[in-house]
Amino acid sequence: MDAVESLHQRILACRLCQDAGHIPLAAPVVSGRSGNRIMLIGQAPGQTELTRRRPFAGPAGRVLFGWMRSIGIEEETFREQVYMTSITKCFPGKARSGSGDRRPSSREIELCRPFLDAQLALIRPEVVLLVGGMAIERYFPRTPLVDLIGRRFERDGMSFIPLPHPSGASRWLNAPDNRARLNRALDLLRLEWSRLVPAQEGARRAG
Numbered sequence: 295m296d297a298v299e300s301l302h303q304r305i306l307a308c309r310l311c312q313d314a315g316h317i318p319l320a321a322p323v324v325s326g327r328s329g330n331r332i333m334l335i336g337q338a339p340g341q342t343e344l345t346r347r348r349p350f351a352g353p354a355g356r357v358l359f360g361w362m363r364s365i366g367i368e369e370e371t372f373r374e375q376v377y378m379t380s381i382t383k384c385f386p387g388k389a390r391s392g393s394g395d396r397r398p399s400s401r402e403i404e405l406c407r408p409f410l411d412a413q414l415a416l417i418r419p420e421v422v423l424l425v426g427g428m429a430i431e432r433y434f435p436r437t438p439l440v441d442l443i444g445r446r447f448e449r450d451g452m453s454f455i456p457l458p459h460p461s462g463a464s465r466w467l468n469a470p471d472n473r474a475r476l477n478r479a480l481d482l483l484r485l486e487w488s489r490l491v492p493a494q495e496g497a498r499r500a501g
């Protein structure tokens with residue numbers, strides 16, 4: 295078992311938020327392997343992921359993988375090539391408003407932070423896709439989405455490409471200017487993908 299698989303075993307065994315009463319059931323989701331050069335960080339798994347135990351297995355995934363198909367990346371290729379994780383690893387429950395999922399609390403984020411830090415330290419991705427406001431806030435606090443989506447940022451030896459959350463609850467993409475920002479972000483990803491993924495597959499074949 296390599297270091298990434300060992301970390302995944304520790305995450306899958308975690309019950310911290312359940313034991314603290316933040317969530318009724320801890321069901322952590324992990325996806326990815328050592329050698330992935332691209333990492334996706336989302337908010338938290340949704341209700342579908344609670345049973346499927348696979349990231350972006352529900353409605354948000356259909357939107358996300360639609361975006362990827364628009365730049366020539368099929369879902370299974372994306373899942374194979376991208377280390378997919380999130381700010382917290384367990385479904386936080388539905389929002390009280392009834393619209394979308396509850397945002398994990400700052401306490402839950404703190405409890406889960408060591409896992410995300412360890413994932414970043416082990417994977418050391420070249421490109422990080424930040425999907426949705428919570429993931430974006432970790433790196434770009436108090437910055438409006440319009441100043442971030444469609445741009446790439448270099449930091450700590452990594453390229454960050456922020457993306458809006460692919461959730462039906464978000465109205466942000468209804469504005470044509472914002473849709474254009476998303477398309478620019480996807481173009482940036484396509485460029486990084488063509489740079490990173492063939493080299494990675496070549497290396498794996500050689501290995």
Ligand code: SF4
Nearest residue numbers: 308310311383384406
């Ligand atoms: S969200 Fe993170 S810290 Fe909380 S129980 Fe799940 S894996 Fe553990």
